[in-house]
Amino acid sequence: MKHDLQRGAMLLVSATFFTALLNALQKLTGSTLPALEIIFFRNLFSLPFVLIIASRTTIVLRTRNFKGHVLRSVIGLISMIMVVVSVTRLPLAEQQVLSYTQPLFLVILSIPLLHERPSLQRWIAVCIGFSGVVVVALGKGLLHGSAAAVPTWAYLVALAQGAVGALTTMQIRQLSATEASTTISLWQAILMTVMTAAPLPFIWTTPHMADALCLVSVGAFAGIAQVLQTEAFASAQVSAIGPFAYSGLLWAALIGWFGFQEIPGLAMLAGGLLIIGSGVWMLRGERPSKAPVATEDVLTTVDEARS
Template sequence: MKHDLKRGALLLASATFFTAALNALQKLTGSTLPALEITFFRNLFSLPFVLLIASRTGIVLKTHHFGGHVLRSVVGLISMIMVVITVTRLPLAEQQVLSYTQPLFLVLLSIPLLHERPSFQRWIAVLIGFSGVVVVALGKGLLHGADSAVPAWAYFVALAQGGVGALTTMQIRQLSATESSTTIALWQAILMTSMTALPLPFIWTTPDLTDALCLVAVGAFAGIAQVLQTEAFASAQVSAIGPFAYSGLLWAALIGWFGFGEIPGVAMVIGGLLIIGSGVWMLRHDRPARQKAVAEGTMDAATGTPP
């Protein structure tokens, strides 16, 4: 793979911008439309972009793990709905910060599900990351029952969404052992669109013209973000450009500030830095292990020994 750090970083930062923008649109529509309806249109209008990605390597739907795709889609759908619920009620920057706990939950879930033994550095990163969550909670008075215009449960749902997102990532890892990334993405898009279409007649709320345009844009932005992210990780190593995924906090803060008048507090900034710092630390800690694995694989290939 050709390693183009500048291109990969720019593409990934652009992907996070479109993700922040679609969350802002979900926030706008979430006050009048059901979360399930918004999620349906997000999947429906992003489907053409998924097909575009898949067409480059070949559209393959054949699978021996259909049940795995169904389970992955159900969990992913729950995560999407949780995002709509939380962005509707929380400031965009705060929801974005709490979503960055996903790598921390990945470490915790890897123990029972993948039987991994996290290193000491990973445990330190997890402690730092969750200390950032505590700082954000203290800033909102959630730990001592202070009154707030935002319901406390919304923060817990946002934090739980990080865990559900981590479970989704883990399921993708397990499926990718036998399935191509395009097959996984295709089944996800098809199944999520179908699952959200089934209950639609029972919860349907007719959107006005503005909401309808926002729903189209939500799906389009989700698809564009996926294309940009795919291109980013095809351009450079994940460990090198991974930290640029956290630029989403900047976009969320700016859109929240200028679009909704949401000014980030000091506790949110400090907590966000702790959470992001722990994620970057884990990315950097993974790099030597990956380089060692590549070096060992190259040596094995040169000597004819199976890795």
């Protein structure tokens, strides 16, 4: 694989920008529209972009593990719902920071699900990362029951989304043993669209013109982000450009500040540095042989988040 660090980094930073934009739009629409309706349009309008990615190789829907795709899509759908719920109620930057706990949960879940034995370095990184979560919680007074405008459960949902996102990544790794990454991506987009379309007649809320435009943009931005991520990890080694994925915090903070008047506090910034630092440490410690796995994970998940 050709290694172009500058191109890969720029593409990945651009991908995180579009992810931050779609989260902002989900925040806008989440207060008036059901989460499942938002996710339906997100998957529907991102499907053409998934097809663009798949067309680079061979579009294959034939699968040896349809049940695995269904299970992966169900858990992925739960993760997306948790993102919409949390991003609607939390400041964008704080939701983004808590989504970065996914690598930490990945280490923990790898023990019972993949029978791995994490190194001492990884355990130290996990401890540092979760200490960052505590710092964020202390800054909001959550551990003392004094969260002002934001309910404590919203923070717990954002944190739990990191665990669910890690579980999704585990399933991707298992599916990757027999399935191509493009096959996983296609089935994810198709199944999630069908799953969210089924309850629409019972929860449908007719969006206003502004909301409708936001819904189309959410799907388009999700698709664009996925294309950019795919190109980024096809341009450079994962271990080299992976840290640039954390630029999403900068975009989330800026959009939250200028778009929603959400000014990040010192505790959020300090906790974010601890969480991101632990993730970068683990990423830098990855062996080159693991890069393809990480690439396939990125091909099939956009937030991570995740988003």
